[in-house]
Amino acid sequence: MAASRPPSTPMSKIERAPTLTPGGSSKSKEEKIFVTVRVRPLSKKELAMKDQVVWECADSQTILYKGPPQDRAAPTSYTFDKVFGQSCQTDLVYEDGAKDVAMSALTGINATIFAYGQTSSGKTFTMRGVTESAVSDLYKHIENTPEREFTIKISAMEIYNEDVKDLLKPGSGSLRLLDDPEKGPIVDKLDEQVAKDKEHLRHLISICEEQRQVGETALNDASSRSHQIIKLTVESKLREVSGCVKSFVASLNFVDLAGSERAAQTQAIGARLKEGSHINRSLLTLTKVIRKLSSEKRSGHIPYRDSKLTRILQLSLGGNARTAIICTMSPALTYVEQSRNTLFFATCAKEVTNTAKVNMVISDKQLVKQLQMEVARLQAGQRTADHASPSEILIMEKDSKIRQMEIEMEELRKERDNARLQLEELRKKMGDKQV
Numbered sequence: 001m002a003a004s005r006p007p008s009t010p011m012s013k014i015e016r017a018p019t020l021t022p023g024g025s026s027k028s029k030e031e032k033i034f035v036t037v038r039v040r041p042l043s044k045k046e047l048a049m050k051d052q053v054v055w056e057c058a059d060s061q062t063i064l065y066k067g068p069p070q071d072r073a074a075p076t077s078y079t080f081d082k083v084f085g086q087s088c089q090t091d092l093v094y095e096d097g098a099k100d101v102a103m104s105a106l107t108g109i110n111a112t113i114f115a116y117g118q119t120s121s122g123k124t125f126t127m128r129g130v131t132e133s134a135v136s137d138l139y140k141h142i143e144n145t146p147e148r149e150f151t152i153k154i155s156a157m158e159i160y161n162e163d164v165k166d167l168l169k170p171g172s173g174s175l176r177l178l179d180d181p182e183k184g185p186i187v188d189k190l191d192e193q194v195a196k197d198k199e200h201l202r203h204l205i206s207i208c209e210e211q212r213q214v215g216e217t218a219l220n221d222a223s224s225r226s227h228q229i230i231k232l233t234v235e236s237k238l239r240e241v242s243g244c245v246k247s248f249v250a251s252l253n254f255v256d257l258a259g260s261e262r263a264a265q266t267q268a269i270g271a272r273l274k275e276g277s278h279i280n281r282s283l284l285t286l287t288k289v290i291r292k293l294s295s296e297k298r299s300g301h302i303p304y305r306d307s308k309l310t311r312i313l314q315l316s317l318g319g320n321a322r323t324a325i326i327c328t329m330s331p332a333l334t335y336v337e338q339s340r341n342t343l344f345f346a347t348c349a350k351e352v353t354n355t356a357k358v359n360m361v362i363s364d365k366q367l368v369k370q371l372q373m374e375v376a377r378l379q380a381g382q383r384t385a386d387h388a389s390p391s392e393i394l395i396m397e398k399d400s401k402i403r404q405m406e407i408e409m410e411e412l413r414k415e416r417d418n419a420r421l422q423l424e425e426l427r428k429k430m431g432d433k434q435v
Helices: 044-048 090-097 099-107 123-143 198-211 271-294 308-312 333-349 364-386 390-434
Strands: 028-032 034-039 055-057 062-065 077-079 082-084 111-117 148-160 163-166 177-180 184-187 227-238 247-256 322-329 353-357 360-362
Touching: 034 055, 034 090, 034 333, 077 333, 082 090, 090 099, 090 123, 090 322, 099 111, 099 123, 099 227, 099 247, 099 322, 111 123, 111 333, 123 198, 123 227, 123 247, 123 322, 148 198, 148 271, 148 308, 177 308, 184 308, 198 227, 247 360, 271 308, 271 333, 322 333, 322 353
Parallel strands: 034 082, 034 322, 111 247, 111 322
Antiparallel strands: 028 353, 055 062, 062 077, 148 163, 148 227, 177 184, 227 247
16 A cells, blocks of 8 residues: 655755764763564464474573474573563563663664574564654653653664665665765665654554565565664754753664574575575575674674675674674474574674764764854953953952962872772782782
């Protein structure tokens, strides 16, 4: 069903794009990728085949293999940040597995949420629910934070047979990838629209889902044949003019990956077979990148550029972002090998470390206004000095000296504290050597 889309608003009519301050914020935080696993119920086809359930959740963090013995080297127990059983609702998957990461975008921290798994394992179903819940929480926060002005922009793309296509602007053809020195890899001429409100944003997301490539296979009546990336850019600034001209900007990515598949099981031929081969190659590159990043040494070449998927998501994998990965899997014995591959990917992913920073920005309007206020303050101070009496000038000079001394005292305190820390570290090292 064709849906009408409001025309995009030119950037010049809203406000010039904010400029990142050099190096962003000094505040950075290292943390592992948050990895969860969701086991879906048996499908109708699996029930009709009387397939056996071989995976179960022992607790909220452990998944166990309960099937017949197979490869002795394969583990029978896997532990992650969270695991969700067959009866778990998507709302809980979002609350426990993605909400904390998604809400980081409101404070200027880039965030990415992945759905990974084999074909028909429930990725798209899960990501739709997660995206819907995140959008609701974003606007709930905006309503409860009246002192800040928020702007949410949306862009969306799919990677189909290694071609990048704009989901908000169908018919625009294949888009190029470029390297921006500040932003990293970007998609050239990708359409971006400003969301007027929550319902408008939902409408734009529904347009993206309608435009995505899907097809029927033996495993799924509407299998996703492309990787879909919906990107929300969240900008915020204080409504009242103050001495602080800093604002926040962050990206929130919802990534619904196409499922890995075997041609024998999907019975793919022709176009479906070609789609599957492209999907498997890009997912293989993603797995290679994750394995490289999860190694302790983390040295050598990381093949981000071997696929467009990993190149676009480079900052979300070992870069400036908080990342959550939701791995979906079938509990059936028929797909036990594919489920093990998913769990292997999840095991590697939870060892990947990202370094997320608060992205502070200074808009041109705010910077000019702040400079104008500073000039006016200096001029007023000069006029006061010109008309002041000798005693008033003496008091002003003393106040200036006092402020300067206070600044110097604060610097000396910092040097003293640093010296104490270094002394403590030296004592610990000396103590260890003596032991």
